[in-house]
Amino acid sequence: MTFSLSAASVRGILLDIEGSTTPIAFVHDVLFPFARERLKDCLRRNFSSEEVRGDVAKLREEHAADVELRLEPPPWVEDPLDAQRDSIVAYVHWLMDRDRKSTGLKSLQGKIWEEGYLSGELKGQVFPDVPPALQRWCQNGIDIRIFSSGSALAQKLLFAHTEAGDLTRFLRGYFDTTTGGKTALESYRRIAAQFRLPPPEILFVSDTTAELDAAKSAGMQALLCARPGNRPQPPGHGHRTIHSFSEII
Numbered sequence: 525m526t527f528s529l530s531a532a533s534v535r536g537i538l539l540d541i542e543g544s545t546t547p548i549a550f551v552h553d554v555l556f557p558f559a560r561e562r563l564k565d566c567l568r569r570n571f572s573s574e575e576v577r578g579d580v581a582k583l584r585e586e587h588a589a590d591v592e593l594r595l596e597p598p599p600w601v602e603d604p605l606d607a608q609r610d611s612i613v614a615y616v617h618w619l620m621d622r623d624r625k626s627t628g629l630k631s632l633q634g635k636i637w638e639e640g641y642l643s644g645e646l647k648g649q650v651f652p653d654v655p656p657a658l659q660r661w662c663q664n665g666i667d668i669r670i671f672s673s674g675s676a677l678a679q680k681l682l683f684a685h686t687e688a689g690d691l692t693r694f695l696r697g698y699f700d701t702t703t704g705g706k707t708a709l710e711s712y713r714r715i716a717a718q719f720r721l722p723p724p725e726i727l728f729v730s731d732t733t734a735e736l737d738a739a740k741s742a743g744m745q746a747l748l749c750a751r752p753g754n755r756p757q758p759p760g761h762g763h764r765t766i767h768s769f770s771e772i773i
């Protein structure tokens with residue numbers, strides 16, 4: 525299908541990342557393994573930095589709480605320093621296996637990805653129709669922003685270092701879960717206020733119908749993005765569906 529922005533009076537587009545601009549597999553098959561492999565080296569090089577010490581302090585607390593709850597994390601070793609680093613690596617891998625969303629873990633991962641993007645070892649993945657669509661919409665005066673559960677910093681890094689170059693020049697804002705959950709109506713009200721547009725003039729594109737339902741309840745327009753590798757959505761959801769951003773004209 526084609527969706528005409530002018531016919532629908534759309535002046536702002538809000539984009540989801542995973543399953544919409546970017547293959548879901550990128551996070552699980554590229555970002556997570558990259559963080560896992562580089563963790564030891566990152567700790568070795570930055571162990572005395574204040575930021576990493578802060579992350580380690582948070583992890584130490586979290587580890588103590590896990591021991592308290594009898595979750596049996598791998599042992600934490602304080603001395604010597606080499607052994608401490610090895611025990612942190614084992615604990616962080618244990619947290620990643622459990623997909624824990626803790627602050628210390630997220631912060632360390634963020635640092636490792638930042639280093640990877642800046643050195644060029646890591647490239648953000650976007651579907652091939654994404655860069656030309658961003659450029660086209662931007663040329664037509666559309667205000668384009670991102671809403672993803674990954675941190676705003678991680679979102680910016682991804683779009684600044686894609687295989688198609690720096691796409692951040694097309695993007696005017698990044699929202700993460702500090703704005704609210706992706707299935708919470710309130711999040712979309714707050715985002716519309718940041719756009720300074722009435723919700724009906726904003727189009728939200730996502731691969732997840734529960735998120736589209738919330739955006740619609742807040743008054744936004746919504747399109748389901750069906751990409752290869754996306755999770756199946758509940759039948760009878762009633763959202764219009766696109767398979768490529770080239771359908772949004």
Ligand SMILES: [Mg+2]
Binds near residue numbers: 540541544730731732
């Ligand atoms: Mg998604």
